[in-house]
Amino acid sequence: MSGLNRAQLQAVHFIDGPSLVLAGAGSGKTRVITHKIAHLIDTGLAPRRIAAITFTNKAAAEMRERASGLIGRKAKEVLVCTFHALGVRMVREDGHVLGLKPNFSILDADDVTSILKDCAGGTTDAATARQWQWGISAWKNQGLNARQALALAKDDHERSLAIIMQRYEERLTAYQSVDFDDLIGMPMRLLHNHPEVREKWQKLLGHVLVDEYQDTNATQYALLKLLVGEAARFTAVGDDDQSIYGWRGATLDNLKRLPQDFPQLQVIKLEQNYRSTSAILRAANHVIGPNPKLFPKTLFSELGEGEPVRVQACDTEEHEAERAVARILALKAASNPPPAWKDFAILYRANHQAKPFEKALRKASIPYKVSGGTSFFDRAEIKDLCAWFRLWSNNDDDPAFLRAITTPRRGIGHTTLGKLGEFAALHKLSMFGSLFNTMLPAVLGKKALEGLLEFGRNMNDLEYRARHCLGHEASRTFLIDWLTDIGYEQYLYDSEDSESVAAARWSNVLEFCDWMAQRAGGQIEDAAGTSTHTEIKSLLEVAQNIALLSTISERESEQDQVVLSTLHASKGLEWPHVQLVGVTEGMLPFKLDDDDGKQQHVSDETAARLQEERRLMYVGITRAQRTLVVSWTKRRKKGRDTVPCQPSRFIAEMQLDPATSRENPRDKLRQLRAEFAARQGDPT
Ligand code: ATP
Ligand code: MG
Numbered sequence: 001m002s003g004l005n006r007a008q009l010q011a012v013h014f015i016d017g018p019s020l021v022l023a024g025a026g027s028g029k030t031r032v033i034t035h036k037i038a039h040l041i042d043t044g045l046a047p048r049r050i051a052a053i054t055f056t057n058k059a060a061a062e063m064r065e066r067a068s069g070l071i072g073r074k075a076k077e078v079l080v081c082t083f084h085a086l087g088v089r090m091v092r093e094d095g096h097v098l099g100l101k102p103n104f105s106i107l108d109a110d111d112v113t114s115i116l117k118d119c120a121g122g123t124t125d126a127a128t129a130r131q132w133q134w135g136i137s138a139w140k141n142q143g144l145n146a147r148q149a150l151a152l153a154k155d156d157h158e159r160s161l162a163i164i165m166q167r168y169e170e171r172l173t174a175y176q177s178v179d180f181d182d183l184i185g186m187p188m189r190l191l192h193n194h195p196e197v198r199e200k201w202q203k204l205l206g207h208v209l210v211d212e213y214q215d216t217n218a219t220q221y222a223l224l225k226l227l228v229g230e231a232a233r234f235t236a237v238g239d240d241d242q243s244i245y246g247w248r249g250a251t252l253d254n255l256k257r258l259p260q261d262f263p264q265l266q267v268i269k270l271e272q273n274y275r276s277t278s279a280i281l282r283a284a285n286h287v288i289g290p291n292p293k294l295f296p297k298t299l300f301s302e303l304g305e306g307e308p309v310r311v312q313a314c315d316t317e318e319h320e321a322e323r324a325v326a327r328i329l330a331l332k333a334a335s336n337p338p339p340a341w342k343d344f345a346i347l348y349r350a351n352h353q354a355k356p357f358e359k360a361l362r363k364a365s366i367p368y369k370v371s372g373g374t375s376f377f378d379r380a381e382i383k384d385l386c387a388w389f390r391l392w393s394n395n396d397d398d399p400a401f402l403r404a405i406t407t408p409r410r411g412i413g414h415t416t417l418g419k420l421g422e423f424a425a426l427h428k429l430s431m432f433g434s435l436f437n438t439m440l441p442a443v444l445g446k447k448a449l450e451g452l453l454e455f456g457r458n459m460n461d462l463e464y465r466a467r468h469c470l471g472h473e474a475s476r477t478f479l480i481d482w483l484t485d486i487g488y489e490q491y492l493y494d495s496e497d498s499e500s501v502a503a504a505r506w507s508n509v510l511e512f513c514d515w516m517a518q519r520a521g522g523q524i525e526d527a528a529g530t531s532t533h534t535e536i537k538s539l540l541e542v543a544q545n546i547a548l549l550s551t552i553s554e555r556e557s558e559q560d561q562v563v564l565s566t567l568h569a570s571k572g573l574e575w576p577h578v579q580l581v582g583v584t585e586g587m588l589p590f591k592l593d594d595d596d597g598k599q600q601h602v603s604d605e606t607a608a609r610l611q612e613e614r615r616l617m618y619v620g621i622t623r624a625q626r627t628l629v630v631s632w633t634k635r636r637k638k639g640r641d642t643v644p645c646q647p648s649r650f651i652a653e654m655q656l657d658p659a660t661s662r663e664n665p666r667d668k669l670r671q672l673r674a675e676f677a678a679r680q681g682d683p684t
Contacts, residue, residue, distance in 0.1 A: 003031075004028070004031070004032075004035060005028075005270075005272060007268055007269065007270050007271070008028055008031065008032050008035070008270060010268055011032045011036070011235070011237075011268045011270075012032055012035050012036045012039050013039065014235075014266050014268070015036075015039070015040060015043065015207065015233065016233065017231075017232055017233060017262075017264050017265075017266065018228070018232040018233070018234055018235075018236075018258070018262040018264060018265045018266070019234070019235050019236070019265065019266040019267070019268060020213075020235075020236050020237075020238075020255075020258055020259075020265055020266070020267050020268070021235065021236070021237040021238075021268045021269075021270060022237075022238065022239070022240070022255075022267060022268070022269055022295055022297070023237075023239060023268075023269055023270035023271070023297065023299075024239055024241065024270075024271075024273065024297050024299040024622075025239060025241070025242060025273065025275070025276075025284065025299075025618070025619070025622035026273040026274060026275030026276055026574065026622055027270035027271065027272060027273050027274070027299065028270055028272075028274055029211070029237035029238070029239070029270065030063070030211055030237070030572060032235075032237060032270075033052055033063065033209045033211055033235065033237060034063055034066045034067050034070060035070065036207075036209060036235060037050055037052055037067050037070075037071070037075070037078055037080075037209065038067065038070040038071045040206070040207050041071055041074055041078075045206045045207060046077075046206070047074045047075070047076075047077035047078045048077045048078070048079065048204075049204060049205060049206035049207070050078045050079065050205075050206060050207050050208075050209070051078075051079040051080075051081075051086065051205050051207075051208045051209070051227075052067075052078060052079070052080045052081075052208075052209040052210075052211070053081065053082065053083055053086060053208065053209065053210045053211065054080065054081070054082055054211050054212070055082065055211060055212040055215060055571065055572065056082065056569075056572075057081075057082060057085070058371075059211065059212075059572055060080050060081050060082060060085070063080050063211075064076075064078070064080045067080065083183075083184055083216070083220050083223070084180060084183045084184065086187070087182075087183035087184050087186065087187045087223075088106070088183055090186075090187040090190060090201070091178065091182075091183065091186050091187060091190070094190055094194075094197045094200075095186065095190070097190065097194050097197060098186060098189070098190060099173075100176065100178070100186075101176050105175070105176065105177045105178075106177070106178055106179075106180070106183070107172075107177050107178070107179045107180075109133070109180075111177075112133055112179050113126055113129045113130055113133060114129075115168060115171055115172075115175075116129040116132050116133060116136075116164065116168060117129045118171070119164050119167040119168050119171060120164060125497060125498055126497050126498050126501070127498060127500075132161060132164060135158075135161050136161070136164075136165045136168065136181075137180075137181050137249070138249060139162075139165065140181035140182070140185050140219070141181060141184075141217045141218060141219055141248075141249035142218055142219070142249070143185065143188070143218060143219050143222060145169070146162055146163075146165040146166035146168075146169050147166070149161075149162040149165055150162035150163065150166070181219075184217075184219045184220055184223060185219055187223055188219055188222050188223040188226065191223070191226035191227065192222075192226060198226060198229070201226075201227055202227065202228070202229040202231070205227055205228070206233060207233045207234065207235070208224065208227055208228055208233070208234040208235075209234065209235045209236075209237075210224065210234065210235070210236045210237070210238075211237055211238075211572070212237075212238060212242075212571065212572060213236035213237060213238030213254065213255065214238035214239055214240050214242060214243040214250070214252060214254075214255060215238075215242075215243055215244065215245040215250040215571075216250060216251075216254050217245075217248070217249040217250050217251060217254075218249070218251060218253075218254070220254075221254045221257070224236075225261065232262055232264070236258065238255065239297075240252055240255055240294045240295055241288050241291065241297070241615055241618055242571065242615060242618065242619050242622075243612070243615055244567070244568060244571065244612060244615050244616050244619055245568070246608070246609075246612050247612070252294060255294065255295075256294070269297065271297070271298050271299060271300060272299075272300060272301070272302065273299050273300065273301045274301075274303075275301075275574050275622070275625055276301055276303065276306075276622060276624055276625055276626075277301060277303050277304055277305060277306025277307070277625075277626060278300075278301050278303065278304065278305045278306065279305055279306045279307065279308055279309055279628075280306065280309060280621060280622075280624050280625075280626075280628050281299060281300070281301045281622075282655075283309045283621055283628070283654040283655070283656060284299075284618055284621040284622045285299065286653060286654050286655045287614060287617050287618050287621060287650055287653050287654055288614065288615070288618045289653070290614065290653065291611050291614055291615065292611070306626060306627075307626065307627045308656070308657065308660035308661055309621075309628045309629075309630065309654065309656055309661060310627075310628070310629045310630070310661055310662070311629075311630050311631070311632075311647075311651055311656060311661045311662060312629055312630070312631035312632075313631075313632060313633075313634065313647065314631055314632070314633045314634070315633065315634055315635065316633055316634075316635050316636070316642075317353070317356045317582070317633055317636060317637065318356050318359075318360070319633070320356070320581055320582070320631050320632075320633050321356040321357045321359065321360035321581075322360055323631070324346055324357060324360070324579050324581060324629075324631070325357075325360045325361060325363075325364050325366065327579065327629065328341075328344050328366065328562065328577075329364065329366075331344075331577060331627070339576055339577060340560050341366060341367055341368070341560045341561050341562045342559075342560050342561055342562070342563065342575075343575055343576040343577055344562045344563070344575060344576075344577045344578075344579075345562070345563040345564075345565060345570065345573075345575040345577070345578050345579070345623065346562065346563070346564050346565075346578075346579050346581055347565055347566070347567050347570050347578060347579070347580050347581070347620050347623065348564075348565075348566060348567065348580075348581050348582050349566065349567060349582060349587050349588045349590065349616070350566065350587070351566060353581065353582050353587075354370050354376065354564045355376045357564055357581070358370065358376050358377065358564065359376075359515060361562060361564075362377075366562055367559065367560065367561040367562065368561050368562040368563070368564055369561045369562075369563060369564070370564045370565070371563055371564070371565045371569050376508070376512075379505070379508060380505075381492065381505045381506075381508055381509050381512075382508060382509070382512050383403070384403060384404075384407045384488075385509065385512060386400075386546065387399075387400040387401075387403035387404040387407070388400075388404045388459075388462075388543075389543035389544065389546055391404055391432065391459060392459075392462070392463045392466065392540060392543050392544060393543070393544035395430065395432045395433060396430035396432065396433060397430075397432075398424075398430055398431050398432075401430070401431045401432050402417065402431070404459075405417070405455055407491065408486060408487055408488060408490075408491035408494075409491075410451065410455065410486075411451055412448070412451045412452060412455070413448075415448075416444065416448040416451070416452065417431075419443055419444055419448075420434060420435075420440075420444070420452065422443075423437075423439075423440060423443055427439070432456065432459070435452055435453060435455075435456035436453075436456060440452075462482065463540065465478070466478065466538065466539040466540040466543060467538055467539075467540040468538065469520075469538060469539040469540070470520065470536050470537070470538055470539075471520050471521055471522035471536045471537075472517040472518050472519075472520045472521060472522045472524060473517070473522065474520075474539075475516065475517040475520040475539040475542070476513060476514065476517035478539055479513040479516065479517065479539075480510075480513065483509065483513070488509065489506050489509075492505050492506050492509075493506075516539075516542055516543070516546065517539075519537070519542040519545075519546075520536065520537050520538070520539055520542050521533075521534040521535050521536040521537050522534070522536055563575065567580075567588075567616050567617075567619055567620045568616070570619065570620065570623050571619055573623060574623055574624075574625055575623060575624065575625065576624075576625045576626045576627070577624070577625075577626060577627045577628075578620070578623050578624035578625075578627070578628050578629075579628075579629040579630075579631060580617075580620045580621070580628070580629070580630045580631070581631050582631075582632065582633065582636070583617075583630050583631065583632045583647065583648045583650065583651060584632045584633060584636060584645040584646060584647060584648055585645065585646045585647070585648050585649065586636075586643075586645065587636070587645075587648070588613060588616065588617060588648050588650065589609075589610055589613035589614070589648065589649070589650070590609075590613060614650065614653075617648075617650045621654075630651060630654070632645065632647045632648060632651065633645055
């Protein structure tokens with residue numbers, strides 16, 4: 001138990017009743033949980049009688065790893081998982097009392113949308129179905145079923161939604177399926193309505209630990225109470241200032257209710273932050289300052305003042321991305337030993353903000369991963385195009401062949417492809433390599449063969465022409481002509497129900513083509529409007545490099561990579577160097593209708609949402625260990641338009657010293673650009 005301070009030790013040693021560790025960011029709450037698992041085992045509690053509940057699967061994996069570091073193999077038996085995973089286990093074991101088979105299926109969000117569309121007769125668009133999904137989910141998270149929702153419905157809209165919910169529930173029962181919310185609601189009902197099941201679980205679990213308690217919702221709290229029963233042996237750790245899932249039903253009431261529901265509750269506060277420098281912590285404390293104090297807390301750091309927190313004003317998002325990459329390279333170059341790529345994180349409000357940063361990182365050949373969202377380069381439409389490029393660089397890439405030949409479908413059916421696959425396997429050839437084999441006509445019908453040969457000839461012809469296509473203008477025209485030729489835009493519209501989704505996917509494709517074409521060189525204007533001339537390459541060369549990059553990044557999962565993440569997905573994590581990007585009014589805080597930016601005369605709801613936005617900023621700042629940059633852009637893309645932006649009010653609220661927080665933009669930029677250019681290893 002070395003490596004714990006007094007308050008932490010107190011929290012670890014209190015095991016006979018309910019306790020709450022309430023403390024600010026980076027004060028070692030999660031560390032208390034891992035050490036407490038070890039301590040409980042030391043006191044003789046069997047590992048399988050301990051449940052530690054985390055907020056994400058990733059956090060569970062990390063906690064299991066840390067616990068094995070402390071106690072070795074026994075950690076494997078501890079039930080470390082999310083509320084949902086615990087729910088799955090409970091429903092698998094005891095769901096039969098609710099009439100559910102043990103091999104029930106769990107529906108993901110897409111399944112739910114399509115069932116809901118079906119419930120309404122199939123005439124509804126996906127956006128409406130998703131709205132229903134939110135509404136139904138909100139009811140379920142309050143512990144209501146369709147019948148109760150109908151009884152409580154306030155207007156026609158709610159009444160019709162409750163009726164849809166009723167049909168939806170019937171479908172799920174018929175399909176022997178459950179959705180995510182059921183994974184909490186069902187175990188809760190199981191324990192509530194079936195005393196024998198309740199006793200079984202209460203006897204099994206000797207201690208329950210919950211991390212990120214501030215973000216539990218009402219059903220999760222009800223489930224927790226039923227799991228721990230009268231003995232109430234549990235440890236909840238949390239920070240009311242980091243509650244950022246109110247929009248998904250999490251409620252701070254759960255924190256307020258603990259001392260009322262459990263009068264014997266031990267409340268332990270931690271005050272020392274072991275994560276961040278004083279400069280970073282001060283900015284964090286200033287930002288959270290204006291929020292009402294639910295539980296007063298103090299937080300100090302002994303890690304020294306450290307580097308000042310910097311603010312960067314950038315022109316556009318591309319400019320911001322370029323500077324972020326330059327900073328990463330500069331820090332790498334200036335430090336000894338240099339930090340690893342995984343020591344850097346770029347955090348933003350919304351998934352779509354990752355795109356310019358991904359592009360800039362790719363351009364500089366820096367490995368990165370996008371967590372908590374889909375990477376631009378992982379989108380289906382971009383992967384479709386890359387399949388063709390992969391074939392250009394490696395004709396024997398069978399998965400790429402299958403993808404290219406079926407998107408869009410060109411009248412070549414599964415049977416034909418199946419026969420081709422068998423033929424290829426028999427002759428130890430790749431599928432593409434089999435196309436022109438003289439023995440192939442013996443196994444295929446004439447029409448099927450002609451379709452395949454046409455694809456093969458087309459591919460060879462494209463490859464030949466791409467080899468002779470030079471520079472960005474020619475490349476762009478080539479790519480657009482080719483996409484028109486294969487009817488890709490139409491294919492997107494045919495395969496999507498919603499026109500706006502299809503349009504967004506098509507605009508991704510165009511953007512990708514632009515990006516690729518730029519790699520082919522020539523006279524090019526960059527994001528800041530300056531024109532440069534770069535070496536001219538053939539489109540084939542560019543495509544081959546991109547194909548190579550896309551296969552590499554697929555293989556490099558958990559490796560040394562810069563992390564791009566939403567603020568929400570960054571909760572609980574830490575990095576030496578953090579940059580919060582897109583910190584503009586309208587993005588963070590997110591635009592609220594009746595907010596005048598001065599926080600006077602706003603409705604209660606708006607005030608509450610602003611407070612949650614402020615907590616989100618606090619979470620972001622407190623992820624940083626050593627350096628923190630907060631950047632904003634003077635312009636930003638919004639749909640098809642570019643809109644002027646103001647810095648977020650939260651930047652002023654950090655109360656930074658202007659003398660140290662601002663880099664002399666010209667000098668700094670020039671220096672960084674030079675370093676950037678010198679180190680830039682653009683593979684294309
Ligand atoms: P968050 O609120 O962001 O979830 P937290 O309170 O859970 O933060 P931890 O992640 O447990 O904080 O700890 C933050 C960092 O401080 C970790 O790197 C952890 O190893 C370190 N730390 C915690 N307690 C101590 C201690 N007593 N001595 C040294 N390092 C510590
Ligand atoms: Mg934590």
